[in-house]
Amino acid sequence: GAVVSQHPSWVICKSGTSVKIECRSLDFQATTMFWYRQFPKQSLMLMATSNEGSKATYEQGVEKDKFLINHASLTLSTLTVTSAHPEDSSFYICSASLGSYNSPLHFGNGTRLTVT
């Protein structure tokens, strides 16, 4: 149980274009979804927290107009990287939680974004 599907697994796009990443909880309802960014040899940096039906809460330093997050249902959240630049190249990981403080996070398999 607790399967999270993230698509695509990897994507290459040209600078200036937008990329959408989907995160779905397949067998449970995810009240809360988290979006992380992971740089090589570094930890997971929380970008934003999204709760179904409400606006995402962005961490300090994360541009909300650049990283658009939508959590339209209890099983789907999307992250859109708008006007991507090479510095946006990274490994993006979504995770889903039942929303309780003691709920473990269940992670998608990540999306490797390369902006050329």
Added chain:
Amino acid sequence: AQKVTQAQTEISVVEKEDVTLDCVYETRDTTYYLFWYKQPPSGELVFLIRRNSFDEQNEISGRYSWNFQKSTSSFNFTITASQVVDSAVYFCALSNGGNSGGYQKVTFGIGTKLQVIP
């Protein structure tokens, strides 16, 4: 504010050796939750264990064991008789307990890369 420190960034052990991964945390919450995750080379993080702040019992699951000590704010993870398949990055994480209200927030340590050499 929450903080998780994993002082060991990389560890190499020979197969069958025991290894302990350290985790020290900071939080102002009186109720909180601690987790360990494994990230194999494939990239997907896998949940290993959760521990509540009010439960200091240590736990053993096969070759894995966890030592939670509130007095030192530590939640260490030991792998006995390590195997090559244990090679991965291991993350310690801390979730708030709601004392201050707000949504669940999970803070991760920087991760410890474990390499088990055959």
